[in-house]
Amino acid sequence: MHIIMALLAGLIFGIGLIVSGMTDPSKVIGFLDLAGSWDPSLGFVMGGAILVGLIAFRFAARRDRSLLGDAMRLPTATHIDRRLVLGGLTFGVGWGLAGYCPGPALASLASGASKPLIFAAAMVVGMVIFELLERLLARGKQAV
């Protein structure tokens, strides 16, 4: 059941991205281009998603188990640190360059076009590089 609900959530998420126009990088860049001819659509996507999300998270806050009986795994970190800000800035530069963020890139893979594939492959490599660096740094700290 967990697997089916995860599959369904991923599927609806992806269809939402297509319906909203967010699988089109030129539309995303149209939103990020404040100085040009500005397309506010992405703001409406976030607004629509957050309106539904606010209700869901309010409901979830009153529960300590999910509907399938698992513990709720919500983030517990509250501190605002350098990682959060630098990570966000780094992501934003890449997002602005290509017009892809992780969701739309994955939801575009099956289109058969090569560009989302190139982006997604580089993104996975970036994630692996991050993982390796984290392990190296953790090992370095232990050694000291």
Place this chain on the structure above:
Amino acid sequence: MTIDLANFTPWASLAGGALIGLAAAIFLLFNGRIAGISGILGGLLKWPKGDIAWRSAFLLGLIGAPAAYGLFAPLPAVQVEAGTVTLLAAGLLVGIGTRYGSGCTSGHGVCGLSRRSSRSLVATAAFMTAGFVTVFIVRHLIG
């Protein structure tokens, strides 16, 4: 600033956004987890035992979405302006940045703001600002 009325799609974007919110709600209420794409994918790369199945299932659904959508309507046309080198650089930055900052547009932007997390508000402000500045430089200063 001028509004690009030719490309502005308020209703489709609002409806698509609501579907994204619905997906996040299903994942939260049934699976008890945050629908953050970079976290789900990045976590899979660690190959955690017991976690592989639901992560793969979510990503499979996401990747399969165009096929499901295509059963009902033709996929919308997309335009990727970036060339190969830019796509490679952008992909690396997005991969490293989303893992370093613990989230992307879905995890921080949608789920984080929905649960009114101040961390996610800061992260969203950071990636939005960087996105605005990057497009300004690429389109108006260099281009």
